[in-house]
Amino acid sequence: MHEPGRRGVGVSRLDSFVRRLEAQRACLDFGARAVRNVPGHVLELGLGNGRTYDHLRELVGESREIFAFDRQLTAHPACIPDPAHFVQGELSDTLPRFGRTHPRAAALVHADTGTGDLEATRALAAWLGPALVPVLAAGAVIMSDQPLAVPGCTAVALPAGVAHGRYFLYRSPRM
Numbered sequence: 001m002h003e004p005g006r007r008g009v010g011v012s013r014l015d016s017f018v019r020r021l022e023a024q025r026a027c028l029d030f031g032a033r034a035v036r037n038v039p040g041h042v043l044e045l046g047l048g049n050g051r052t053y054d055h056l057r058e059l060v061g062e063s064r065e066i067f068a069f070d071r072q073l074t075a076h077p078a079c080i081p082d083p084a085h086f087v088q089g090e091l092s093d094t095l096p097r098f099g100r101t102h103p104r105a106a107a108l109v110h111a112d113t114g115t116g117d118l119e120a121t122r123a124l125a126a127w128l129g130p131a132l133v134p135v136l137a138a139g140a141v142i143m144s145d146q147p148l149a150v151p152g153c154t155a156v157a158l159p160a161g162v163a164h165g166r167y168f169l170y171r172s173p174r175m
């Protein structure tokens with residue numbers, strides 16, 4: 001989750017940081033509840049430090065497998081997935097490959113892929129929307145730090161208290 005320069009008047013960088021994290025947590029909590037009756041895995045796209053991975057672990061417990069993707073392993077030692085659940089490499093390689101071995105298998109996807117490189121962040125988000133389609137189960141929920149255009153999916157209203165544009169939620173058709 002990275003939003004360079006996103007501040008309001010009278011809002012300190014600390015305020016802005018806290019709001020972003022609160023929005024992220026509210027969306028993860030919402031997403032986990034929304035897919036209670038949707039079988040499938042959880043995908044964490046952008047393991048990073050592992051904070052949101054750890055929160056997802058708390059939310060779903062042993063009930064689902066969580067696959068975490070990143071080009072590098074830099075997570076806190078307490079938040080390192082077992083090797084079978086860490087998918088290392090560029091998403092442009094790893095996500096399509098995962099889709100071939102796990103078609104329509106993801107009930108919940110968290111995409112937290114923003115970095116300080118705004119251009120790369122936007123390009124990745126533009127690619128990611130369509131690239132997600134093969135992995136989505138019917139009724140899957142996507143939570144994203146970037147706006148995505150996911151063919152066939154509809155935008156979902158943000159949880160109360162999350163400002164418009166701070167996070168993005170989508171749902172695939174239930175069929």
Ligand SMILES: C[S@@+](CC[C@H](N)C(=O)[O-])C[C@H]1O[C@@H](n2cnc3c(N)ncnc32)[C@H](O)[C@@H]1O
Nearest residue numbers: 001046047048049050051052070071090091112
């Ligand atoms: C904002 S951080 C994720 C933070 C993490 N969710 C957390 O709570 O600690 C974004 C991560 O996405 C990864 N990333 C960005 N673009 C990527 C790409 N094209 N392929 C694989 N990983 C990528 C970066 O390496 C970085 O670790």
